[in-house]
Amino acid sequence: MALLAVDEALAQLLADAKPLGEEILPTARAGGRVLSRPVQAHHSQPPFDASAMDGYAIRAADVASVPAQLKVIGESAAGHRYAGAVAAGEAVRIFTGAPVPPGADTVLIQENTERLADSAINILQTVAEGRNIRRAGLDFSKGNVVLQPGRILDPAALSLAAAANNAQLHVVRQPKVAIIATGDELVAPGAVPGPDQIISSNNIGVTEIVRINGGETRDLGIVDDDIDHIETAIGAAIENGADILVTLGGASVGDHDLVHAALTRRGMKLDFWKIAMRPGKPLMSGRLQGLNGAPLRVLGLPGNPVSSLVCSYLFLAPLVSALAGRPYQPDIRTARLGVDMPANDLRRDHIRAQIIADENGEPVATPLSLQDSSMLSALARANGLIIREPHAQAARAGEPCEVFMLR
Known part of the structure; x- marks a missing residue:
């Protein structure tokens, strides 16, 4: 034959x-797998206008000139929104991730304020409308496709699927x-x-x-x-x-x-x-x-x-x-031979080698001295294989060669 x-x-x-075919896995157990169906968002993220900083939710018009004093009427924390609204001359103490109360159109960072009393602050710097607010749906909106089929579920993709409220995923x-x-x-x-x-x-x-x-x-x-x-x-x-x-x-x-x-x-x-x-x-x-x-x-x-x-x-x-369902692309690169190579016979040769960058950063492939197919120690030392095509002519050190990278 x-x-x-x-x-x-x-x-x-x-x-x-x-x-x-596909199977359904809990999102927490789907790491490294490949999506077989699109992943949709089941809610918006953030689901409300949220503060991006610790500070005060205010109206920008109230601090068009400084210094200015505002009355502190309450607090909005992550998971515990302020139930009321902000009117002229008022401020709500707010923390990162907390809902911005109605009436407020900007968040002033706390470093640019001075607390005068429990219910009053002095504004030291103006702030433009919309600053330090993450608008509802900034990351994604309900119904958006957040991940496409074929995506390998790496840490970021898994976190995104979970954030979009997907408890389970269809995977290959x-x-x-x-x-x-x-x-x-x-x-x-x-x-x-x-x-x-x-x-x-x-x-x-x-x-x-x-x-x-x-x-x-x-x-x-x-x-x-x-x-x-x-x-x-x-x-x-x-x-x-x-x-x-x-x-x-x-x-x-x-x-x-x-x-x-x-x-x-x-x-x-x-x-x-x-x-x-x-x-x-x-x-x-x-x-x-x-x-x-x-x-x-x-x-x-x-x-x-x-x-x-x-x-x-x-x-x-x-x-x-x-x-x-995973993409596969062998890591084949061009290097220079570190030694002379004899002519090859009728079989493609895969020569265990060390590929190391020289002083100019150019990869140089040097075969290991022993190439016996029983020697695992040589394969473990090699980080690549020099590919010699059938009937390849003798090659000199410094000439280009193809290498299949192992690691």
Whole structure:
């Protein structure tokens, strides 16, 4: 089977990926989700003319010349308005956020007054009509659409939805991602590995990539190299209503790589298998029939930790984002090579690198010395991947290159 180009594989994967159905969540629990419907204001904000400062609600005409004395007839505080009105020669002590009483057309800040007695003030400075008043509906009015579909509910958006008196919101349903790690050699973190075993780590990193792109995961644990056990785990993913099934390892062509066979027994329609990329050549994509006949997308990731995570950055992240209704734009930048690079072969290479600004602020990409696809320590030190296209010619230090930023 010929190797599929990276861009073609990604286009196939995302061709029909669109936001899933919607659900209703309490506003307080909707952080990070994507709106599926417009959000309207159910009241005006502020709902009344409100003071923007601590001071006195007065009539501007009464202080056209200063000094001037006014009679203090009451107080208006937030949540406790003055019940009367302001007439000529009168003032109401007012605090920030409090309703401006009828008759008053401006607020004079307290620093520009002098208290003469409990019921009188001396005005030291004139003030124009309308000063220090937040008019009713200044922020938004009842019936206004304050947030549009597609908006990610960040702190400001959540606060706005709540201020507009929305106790719950319609949001795009989170993609459910089931993760199955396979291999007799794997044990969970915290366990004591046998003499021929290693710690399973891919599922941890993949889970975080799913989370930051708007999905939720169900880790179905480690499954040994037994085709019946793997098929049972696949069935559990279906029963749990997964939208995406991610398998870790077992997707190559060795005698112990049984994932493809187990998926085939479950009726998977294979979309593609084996990509012209490094690391991550054994990447597999297909479709199963999920719960109640819904489509279940399958992404078979390589077992090598770096390969698994690089494939997750390049393929799983945009897929989860698309199903979650989130915009996805990989952070690809131009940098200069820090070292000479040899000619590339037929696969697109993703070289772990450190991208650091030089003395002129220009980004310089320097590959790490070890690029083995099992080395998580190298991936953790890298903040980007140098992208080398298939059959790229040798390049000299200082020449431009593309980098995929990881952080």
